[in-house]
Amino acid sequence: MTGWPRQLTWGDFQEIPNPGPGTLVARNGHPIVARVAITINFDPAQHAMVTEGGQYRFGSANVSVNLNRALTNYVPSRIPRGEESYYLSHEQGHMDLMGLFGRELEVNLLALRAPTSMALLQLGHETTDAAVANARMYAINSSMGDCQYDRDTNHGMNRAQQRRWLGIIQRNVAGWRAADFMFRT
Template sequence: MCDTPSPARRNRPVASGANPDTPHAGFTAAQPAGGGTTPQGGPRLSGWPRQLTWSDFTDIQNRPSGESEDATIAMAMRPGSLRFLEEGGQHRLGEVEFQMVLNEGGTWVVTSAKTAELLRHEQGHYDIVGLCYRDMVNEIRALRERSRNRLVRAIRRVMSAHDRRADSLTRDYDSEQQTNHGRNSARQQAWSRQIESCRRSGARMTVPD
């Protein structure tokens, strides 16, 4: 995450309810709430994949001061209360929903600038973060630790790692060498193909060749 003002800073995951200008791509912290156990199941991701429409964005008449882009999107992760299972002396998470949502304060579009191409670019931001969240939940589902406290610490490390990865990828996506905020159609198509391939195959999202 860069600390200098840049349109790329806005197209990123943010903590639920956070100021979208705050240079932090964080997930809300996992806490050992809901100490009961569930008979089966484990962590799951909701809210992704889904198709965005312009109704997901707040319409504005003009770009905010200092802004050079016509649309931005910000995502938030809302983990539910953590529930634990103990199996053979090992602790893991039971059923808990990790919900991916849009942060309304950081998701807007200049009304006169709405195009199908711009919406596809913003969809790319959403899907890149969704792929990172998918991998995060899969990794958390596989965690096993000797105590609940150790498990919670491990969950936080996993969330932080995927948080940083999502931020790095979304910055790459918008960079001048890649899509240049969607203006480079050839690179935009390459990213769209890479996103779809990773979504279908389960592979980790990487910068396309």
């Protein structure tokens, strides 16, 4: 893994001035306090292949988790006083989910076997595309809709759901180094 685990601080977020009521709101109408832009990436071309029993596999798999600083921002004046760490922990949840799905991708990539190097390259791309789509479905909002994490927690406003998700994340983080790690809800 490159770029994760990573502990976010408000210093990672660009401050934006409060644009006023009704602007910069989530799909549910709530004003957006903060948002992170995170991608996970794997470049098969950067990884040496190994042959074993006539099959090709990746000798290593290093997935990177990238925070796009330009699109990671917050509206300080919208954070209720004393709630800074609560709101930051919600954003950290997005980061950790992306890291965990990135780690799951590494495990899946290392398990790939193909009869030719071209076939392995193709499988590597397909596996990465599927992992990115899955990670985004759980952890990143898009124009297609909000992610599962934000739907369940109502963007962190539902405290019971937020606690539940942070519990799920913590349990997964505790085991992410395992060679057979798979994300479990």
